[in-house]
Amino acid sequence: MLLVYSFLMLISGITDLWIFFRVSQIAASKKNILILGGVLFLLPILCGGVVELATFLEILFFIFYFRKSKEKNWAIGAILIVGVVDSIIDILSSILMELLHIEDIIYLNLLVQISIILLAVFIIEIFYKYLHSYLMKENHNVFIGLLIYLYVSTTLTMIFYGQTQKNASLSMFFTIFVLIQIVFAMATYVELINIQKHLLKKSQQDNLIKEQKQLQDYAQYLEESEDELRAFRHDYRNMFNSLKISAQEGNTKEVIQKLDEYTKANLNAKAFEKYRDVNHIKIKSLKSIIIAKLTEMYREHISYNFECSSEITKLPKNINEIDLVRIVGISCDNAIEESKVLIEQNQEAHIEIMAYSNERGEFEYEIQNKRGDSEISIKQIRQNGYSTKKSHSGLGLANINSIKNKYENMTISYEVPEGYFDFYLVIEPEEESEE
Structure with a gap:
């Protein structure tokens, strides 16, 4: 029994480490493998086999370990995915063994759990690129928030299921409940992204309208300037002839006064210099x-x-x-x-x-x-x-x-x-x- 349990812990630890590096795309250096692998193997033992507590402490350690790293968001998201996968594996294993009535058959029990672990590895291998891309996007905080929600809900479901009297009806209920949680989290993420895209599109449209208004102001300014220049050229000859006569008659004060008035009225307008x-x-x-x-x-x-x-x-x-x-x-x-x-x-x-x-x-x-x-x-x-x-x-x-x-x-x-x-x-x- 102890040998089977140890073997299962070894397989589970290796799987968790593989999922973490696969999803996060963080370099699997010797240092990282030794430290993180040691934590994944030792914590379940130190926690006396209490899987939920061990997983929670693992998440806290990974967050602390990568807190100053540039890949912090990738590490947090990846370890949360590990936590969610572990919780789902535990729930499905318990429910499946309850429905098949093989809880007391050690080797069948082991076979079921390994089968579910392999299925989880297969799914992660298919979708790890998508999961990593979600952690790299600008809205990665939304994705991480939903992972936290999914981890908490599946962990609480596992704890509650372990404390209740197990029977076929409850097993079916918890199976459906877990699936609903996963679908709900996915649907929520998609909806939040759509809302964010809509708001971004609206913001871009508002900026475009604002820029268009500014360009319209500029175009209007050019038209007004052209009209003013045309009017100035039209009036220039008449004004010049009038000033010429006044100057010939020696009325310099009138010449200066008219020039000053015309300058103030036509050449100093703020809009003309806008x-x-x-x-x-x-x-x-x-x-x-x-x-x-x-x-x-x-x-x-x-x-x-x-x-x-x-x-x-x-x-x-x-x-x-x-x-x-x-x-x-x-x-x-x-x-x-x-x-x-x-x-x-x-x-x-x-x-x-x-x-x-x-x-x-x-x-x-x-x-x-x-x-x-x-x-x-x-x-x-x-x-x-x-x-x-x-x-x-x-x-x-x-x-x-x-x-x-x-x-x-x-x-x-x-x-x-x-x-x-x-x-x-x-x-x-x-x-x-x-x-």
């Missing part, structure tokens, strides 16, 4: 983020100036456009937030933005904004969590630094002249390798 120089940016993603942030500044009544004197048609080849867009977006958001604070305090706010690119492909971007009276340390602003604003995560500039670290040809500098904060970015063109 997207000045944006047409020089030919990179769509960069142009879109600039338009979005200028639109936000305009709507928030923040004084700003955008300058892009040269056409920007390309970026250095190794630069990911998304990374550059993130940097521009974060730097603009910081400037806008600080400007809002100044406006709330009835102080003057202003933002200066410059973008430039030369024939060599060098790209420059600078944004300078007025700031409050608080002192800022260049060393501090590079640290995670630092912020001069209350209730703010302060991760923006730290995120910029993490992006910058990906590129050797990207340089970022910060300056804090009195009353201002200055952010300056330079991306050098990649040096072409000599053949």
Whole structure:
């Protein structure tokens, strides 16, 4: 009897270890095999054969062992799957032996349990790639949560079944109950993923609508600017002739007055300067983020100036456009937030933005904004969590630094002249390798 029990524990431990490494795809190094295998073999013995307690302690150990590993989520998910499989194997074995009335026949008992273990191995071998992919996806937390639910429900079912008077009716009930739990967990996961996809799709649609509105504003600005330029050209000759007569008569005051009035009425309108120089940016993603942030500044009544004197048609080849867009977006958001604070305090706010690119492909971007009276340390602003604003995560500039670290040809500098904060970015063109 002891020999059979020991053999079954050996088979069970090997199976658990195989399932863990198969699903998690973590390297089965000698160290991992010795430590994790030792835990899987020793804990059932130390727990006096109480399978539920041994499995629970195994899960806790695996979580602790991989707590600092990059593969932590894979390890947690895989060991939970091991726990669920163990619980289902125990339940099905107990129910099947009860229905077949072979509990007291040792070798038939062993045969049933080994058969169910082999069936579990076969199923895992078919589906392990899918299980691992679920642990790698962005919604892995949802999957792990459902595994926890499935582990707890099957374990409690096993404990409750062991405490009740076993008979055929109860066996059928628990068999159906376990199957319902599995189906419920799978259906819940699928539904949660569908809901998440729907919300993501809605979010993407909202962003698309927002971008479309910003592009419509930009298109309207171009049309209005064209109309204003056409009207200016139309009125120019009449105005010039009128001023010419006044000048010939020596009425210089009238000339100056009319020029001043015309300038204020036609050349200083804020809307006329709303997207000045944006047409020089030919990179769509960069142009879109600039338009979005200028639109936000305009709507928030923040004084700003955008300058892009040269056409920007390309970026250095190794630069990911998304990374550059993130940097521009974060730097603009910081400037806008600080400007809002100044406006709330009835102080003057202003933002200066410059973008430039030369024939060599060098790209420059600078944004300078007025700031409050608080002192800022260049060393501090590079640290995670630092912020001069209350209730703010302060991760923006730290995120910029993490992006910058990906590129050797990207340089970022910060300056804090009195009353201002200055952010300056330079991306050098990649040096072409000599053949």
